[in-house]
Amino acid sequence: MKSLLWLVGLVALAQQPPTRILVAYHSESGNTEKLAQAVRAGAASVAGTEVTLRKTSEVKTDDILRSDGIMVGTPVHWSNVSAETKRFLDQVGNTLWKAKSNGDGKTAAAFCTGGGVSMGKEAARVSILSAFLTMRFTVIGGVDAEGYGTLGAEATTGPADPGISEKEIEEARRFGERFARLTRRLRSSP
Numbered sequence: 001m002k003s004l005l006w007l008v009g010l011v012a013l014a015q016q017p018p019t020r021i022l023v024a025y026h027s028e029s030g031n032t033e034k035l036a037q038a039v040r041a042g043a044a045s046v047a048g049t050e051v052t053l054r055k056t057s058e059v060k061t062d063d064i065l066r067s068d069g070i071m072v073g074t075p076v077h078w079s080n081v082s083a084e085t086k087r088f089l090d091q092v093g094n095t096l097w098k099a100k101s102n103g104d105g106k107t108a109a110a111f112c113t114g115g116g117v118s119m120g121k122e123a124a125r126v127s128i129l130s131a132f133l134t135m136r137f138t139v140i141g142g143v144d145a146e147g148y149g150t151l152g153a154e155a156t157t158g159p160a161d162p163g164i165s166e167k168e169i170e171e172a173r174r175f176g177e178r179f180a181r182l183t184r185r186l187r188s189s190p
C-alpha cells in the first residue's frame with residue numbers, strides 16, 4: 001500500500017507541467033551577469049524546471065506572461081537599482097496589467113552586485129522585492145552559509161573585494177535552487 005502511494009505520487013509529479021523560471025538581469029561590466037549564470041544553474045538543477053536566462057533589455061512580453069517565477073538581478077547604482085532594472089520592473093507591471101493579470105500564484109526574487117560592502121545592496125534588493133509585492137507576487141529570499149535568511153544573493157565587487165568569489169557563486173546557486181524548488185511547490189499546491 002505504501003509503495004503504491006509512493007508510485008502514485010511519483011506519477012503525479014511526472015505529469016506536472018514544467019515550472020518556468022525567468023532569470024532577467026542588467027549588467028554593464030559583467031559582474032551581475034556572472035551571478036545570474038550561477039542563479040540560473042541552481043534553478044535548472046531542480047527537476048521539472050525550465051529556466052530562461054535573459055538580459056532585461058531582451059525580455060519579451062511572452063517571457064513574462066508564461067513564467068511562474070521571475071528572478072531579477074541588478075548592479076547597485078547610487079544605492080538603488082539601475083535605471084534599466086527600474087525600466088524592466090515597469091515592463092513587468094505593464095505587461096501583466098495589459099493582460100488583465102497580476103502576480104497571484106507567481107514568485108519573484110532579487111539579486112545584485114555592488115562595489116561597496118554596505119553601499120546600497122540591501123536597498124536595491126528591497127526595491128525590487130517591494131515592486132513585486134505591489135504586483136501581488138510571492139517573494140522568496142535566500143539562505144546564507146550560516147543558515148540565516150537573506151534578501152537574495154549578492155556579491156561585493158569593488159577594489160576591497162574585487163570580482164565574484166566562489167563563495168558568492170555558491171550562495172547564488174543555492175538561491176536559484178531554493179527559488180525553483182519553492183516555486184514548483186507553490187505551483188503544484190491546489
Ligand SMILES: Cc1cc2nc3c(=O)[nH]c(=O)nc-3n(C[C@H](O)[C@H](O)[C@H](O)COP(=O)(O)O)c2cc1C
Pocket residue numbers: 026027028029030031032033074075076077078079080113114115116117118119120121157158
Ligand atoms: C553609475 C554607477 C553607480 C554606482 N553606484 C554604486 C553604489 O551606490 N553602491 C555600490 O556599492 N556600487 C555602486 N556602483 C558599482 C557597481 O554596482 C558594481 O561595479 C557592480 O558590480 C557592477 O555590476 P555589473 O558589472 O553587472 O554592471 C556603481 C556603478 C556605476 C556604474
